[in-house]
Amino acid sequence: MMPFELHDMQTAPHSSRAIMADMQSHGGELPNLLRTLAESPVALDAYRQLATLLSRSSLTSIEQQVVYVTAAHTNQCHYCTAPNPMLGEDDQAVEVTTAIRHGQRLVDVRLQALRRFTATMTEHRGWVPEADVESFLRAGFTRENLLEVITGIALVTLSSYANHVTATPLDHFAP
Numbered sequence: 001m002m003p004f005e006l007h008d009m010q011t012a013p014h015s016s017r018a019i020m021a022d023m024q025s026h027g028g029e030l031p032n033l034l035r036t037l038a039e040s041p042v043a044l045d046a047y048r049q050l051a052t053l054l055s056r057s058s059l060t061s062i063e064q065q066v067v068y069v070t071a072a073h074t075n076q077c078h079y080c081t082a083p084n085p086m087l088g089e090d091d092q093a094v095e096v097t098t099a100i101r102h103g104q105r106l107v108d109v110r111l112q113a114l115r116r117f118t119a120t121m122t123e124h125r126g127w128v129p130e131a132d133v134e135s136f137l138r139a140g141f142t143r144e145n146l147l148e149v150i151t152g153i154a155l156v157t158l159s160s161y162a163n164h165v166t167a168t169p170l171d172h173f174a175p
Contacts (some may be wrong), residue, residue: 004083004166007038015041023048033079033159036166050155057148063114065093067149069100070115071156074122080156081165081171086113113139114149122153 009017016038024030037044054064073081081101099106106112117136121128136146162168 003169005040006032006034006035006169008035012038016044018047019044032168033163036168037162043158047158050151050158052156054148054152057151058142058144059148059152062093062096062111063145064126064152065097065108066100066111066114067118067152068156070118071122071153072160073100073103074119075156075160077156077160077163079168079170080159110139110141114127114141114155117141117146118149118153121149126150129163154156 005011007013007016007020008018012020012035019041020030020038023034025171034044034047037047053097057064059067069081070097096106096108096111100115113136117128120132133146137143
């Protein structure tokens with residue numbers, strides 16, 4: 001398939017421009033994923049809204065990263081699993097996301113439980129065995145956390161599937 005256009009403010013559909021401007025005002029340069037999603041104002045806004053909602057979730061920022069990188073790795077998304085210096089990851093986040101990208105076990109038992117649950121949820125498309133749900137809850141997570149993991153997987157699934165179909169190139173700022 002031919003790669004999709006990487007839109008900017010001049011080439012994006014009119015309805016995407018306000019969304020792009022809003023996203024730029026919060027984060028500077030738009031990543032290629034968002035420039036590709038701009039082809040559809042609905043897809044771009046869905047991504048923005050889910051990301052905004054998840055930023056206020058009960059999961060910590062490191063837990064959110066575990067969900068995102070694990071789901072992306074499970075979905076085999078080249079774009080989503082590329083290291084991204086724009087995230088401003090601290091040392092723990094770099095260590096954790098690098099381990100996930102390389103298929104290594106996480107040292108933190110709680111984060112490993114989150115990783116395992118996220119991978120199982122993604123692989124089984126939501127049909128997670130009850131024992132896995134119980135194990136996740138025993139690791140100290142809540143039912144609220146469980147539903148937010150599913151929401152995080154939804155965001156990553158949107159980006160992964162879009163990246164698969166559109167052949168989104170890595171950003172120039174990705175190492």
